[in-house]
Amino acid sequence: MKKSEIYFSIALDDKSIPEAISWRATDAGEKIHFAKAINISLWDRDEAGTMKIDLWTKDMPVDEMKYFYIDTIGAMAQSIATATSDDVMAQKMRALCQELTKHVEQEQKDNKGNA
Numbered sequence: 001m002k003k004s005e006i007y008f009s010i011a012l013d014d015k016s017i018p019e020a021i022s023w024r025a026t027d028a029g030e031k032i033h034f035a036k037a038i039n040i041s042l043w044d045r046d047e048a049g050t051m052k053i054d055l056w057t058k059d060m061p062v063d064e065m066k067y068f069y070i071d072t073i074g075a076m077a078q079s080i081a082t083a084t085s086d087d088v089m090a091q092k093m094r095a096l097c098q099e100l101t102k103h104v105e106q107e108q109k110d111n112k113g114n115a
Helices: 062-084 087-114
Strands: 006-012 018-025 033-035 037-044 049-056
Touching (some): 018 049, 062 087
8 A cells, every 4th residue: 555644743842833834744755835825624534523724924915815715615616516415505615705805805905906
């Protein structure tokens, strides 16, 4: 059986706030990649529930955080369509992404007008 591993490294400041996030995967070579945020969800088979890890660096702007979550929902929509063929659920998730994108864009427009 082939085995693949993913490693995350989180550098914390003196208040345990992430300053840097890096990762590498055995299938992607030895290169270390850097990220501003990670969102990991696992379905625990013993508890039959979701376990989550959400981390972001203190230098990640709020608007990027919002787009990160919109992109995450969009990726989940594609995953649910592929894994279950539930196109209704996938389309509702995509519609939510469109609505949230419009919201963030309007927020940015409003903030530019107030600056």
